[in-house]
Amino acid sequence: MQPFAHLLEALVHTPRRTAKLELLKDYFRDTPDPDRGWALAALAGGLELPNLTPSVIRGVAEARVDPVLFRLSYDFVGDLAETTALIWPEPPTPPGPAPGLDEVVQTLQSATRSDRPGLLSALFDRLDASARFALIKLCTGGMRVGVSARLARTALAEGFGRPLERIEELWFVLEPPYADLFRWLEGGPEPEADLSLAFRPMMLANPIEGERLTTLAPADFAAETKWDGIRVQAVATETGRRLYSRTGEDLGPAFPDLLDAMSWRGCVDGELLIVEGGEVRPFADLQTRLGRKKVTAKMLAELPAHIRAYDLLHDGRRDLRALPYDARRARLARWAQAHGAPRLDLSAEIPFEDWPELAARRDAQRDEGEEGLMLKRRDAPYTGGRPIGPWWKWKRDPLTADCVLMYAQRGHGKRSSYYSDYTFGAWEETEDGPRLAPVGKAYSGFTDEELIELDRWVRANMTERFGPVRAVKPGLVLEVAFDALQASARHRSGLAMRFPRIKRIRWDKPIEEADRLETLRAMIPG
CATH class of the missing domain: 1.10.3260.10 (DNA ligase, ATP-dependent, N-terminal domain)
Known part of the structure; x- marks a missing residue:
């Protein structure tokens, strides 16, 4: 130990x-x-x-x-x-x-x-x-030491001189304490395992901004929508069906409707969405199903799960990952048409001639509730991990709002002595006058020096305690950046922020000038 x-x-x-x-x-x-x-x-x-x-x-x-x-x-x-x-x-x-x-x-x-x-x-x-x-x-279960599963497997690959891609494929069919895996890593025989239902390491994208974008040739790339769901890999063979998250977690128990609909053979990379009547529902609806071990009949009826396919890694006969993107995309289109799965469709490519034309398309996405665009190099094979160059994600600029700090909680690890997790609110009008309604929580976006200042302010302005949470008197405005706002019945304010972070501490701004709920609600698409 x-x-x-x-x-x-x-x-x-x-x-x-x-x-x-x-x-x-x-x-x-x-x-x-x-x-x-x-x-x-x-x-x-x-x-x-x-x-x-x-x-x-x-x-x-x-x-x-x-x-x-x-x-x-x-x-x-x-x-x-x-x-x-x-x-x-x-x-x-x-x-x-x-x-x-x-x-x-x-x-x-x-x-x-x-x-x-x-x-x-x-x-x-x-x-x-x-x-x-x-x-x-x-x-x-709270390691919090800055080590991801992929970093641990990378250490195995580099430490023992074995291919990372093969380690990751074997990983999902082996059990702790991985005696067979370490025997192979040290020169023994490869573990015998049926990899037909195994998770294939996903190919991930890097963010890109305008300056770097201009160095790329538009003709070398295909563009498609970056949908606001979660990335999944759906595998179906004669022996079973699996639905994996991007980290290889088994999502099947929460989405039995999808497993039932996977009557095809192959391995599909795509986006898990809630789609009703052809329309993509907000991410908050998908979130209500994530992580569940059992789903009610009502939830299955009201929140139907759907896969919007991006890529085809295996067509039921052969592994396609070594093929260039254009070839895989053409096979995916034929494969999707041939199988006609009721809960699977193809993520459409977006035609464009140059980057300004595509930028206009990206900027128009906010009203449609979409996250941005994906750019995929047409000649690139499918490689697990995050290689720089083949795939880029081009997100639209974030939204911002001025909110009032309401609650604070200590962080974890190196931040366990600081109040570093902040809940903030916007003003809403009531019969008794304006009051603050919580609209989000953030614990990133500020420097270490700003964290010390925020912690000092929280300690000097505490009013109540609710377990580990401390209420503070209204007095500090935070400029919050976020990717999107969605209607949500789960929150008292009626809205939910996507990926909020602290952009700036507005020491100079009176709390009366913070944003109103109606201002934030107007940012919800549709």
Whole structure:
């Protein structure tokens, strides 16, 4: 357990991607099985442990520490894992040797619900503060060390000299602690696995702005709409059907209507949308279905799922990814017409002669509720990851609004001591006069220096507390940038912001001059 704890600490304090890669490569090369496999699963989000809720962690801690002292410490530190790890007292009797990561995982996986608090307490006694912190992060699923699943797999590829694309394909048919995978990485035989239903690593786009755009030749690129849904990969074979997110997460349980409609054979890359009567519904409607393990009949009827196809990776007979985009696109059009799936259609290409013509088309999209445009090089093969050059996303300029800070909450990781998550509102007229209605929440867009100023202002202007959330007196205006506004019955204001971030702190602006709800509602397409 100790080597894994040291790895987490080093990753937290290492900002550069290349340095994180070196830490991961050293760990995976030097750590024996099965500990390194469990660590890989934890970092990549594939480790399934019984979910120990914050209330269970607090209960275990307060059974060994004065509850008042613990709560005061937690309020000051702002992070449950850090507080518990540091405040845990020395055990009354000498503990046994520190457990390895494999023992910790096996112990928790085999424990009953009633046994878990006692086992967790016993494990805490055998660990130092650093390892206790790592254990709590394991149990709560909140690594937050700046390592994505792809970065972890990249470390395997670079550390052992194997192709990243092959590692990613094998990844989704292997189980932790990945003994067969590491045996292959170290020179053994490739794991035997049926890859027909496996996730294919997705090709991603880079953002582009006008200056760089002028260096590209319009004739080399195809353009299509960047739809406001989520990217998916739909795979159907004789043996089964799968619907994957862009990270390889299985979305099938939330979209059984799509799985039922996938009567074709092949692997399609596209956008998951809610489409009713031929019209794409707002992203907020799609969001109500995401992450569900079970979907009601009413939801299936009112929010019908749909795939708008971008690309064809496999046509049921052969892998097409090595072909140029134009060839894949032509095959996709023929394939879609031949199969005629009721919940799948083709994302249309947008004809254009030059960039100004396409820019006008992009700028007109706001009224249609679309995000922007995708530019795809016609001769490019389909390559997993985010290669620079073949695919570009050309988003329209963001919207902005001046909003009033209403609530603040401490962040996580390096921000756990700062109030860095901000809820803001706009004015609405009521019978009792104007009042603020929350319209969004943001935790990015500001510098470290601005975060210190915001934190200082929040602490000086707190009025109420609601668990970890602090209300502040109205007094500070934030200029918020966001990609779109949508009507939403889930929010009291009746609207939802897409990707809000703080653009500027308006220390100079009176709160009375912040925007009104009716101003924001006028930004909703249609």
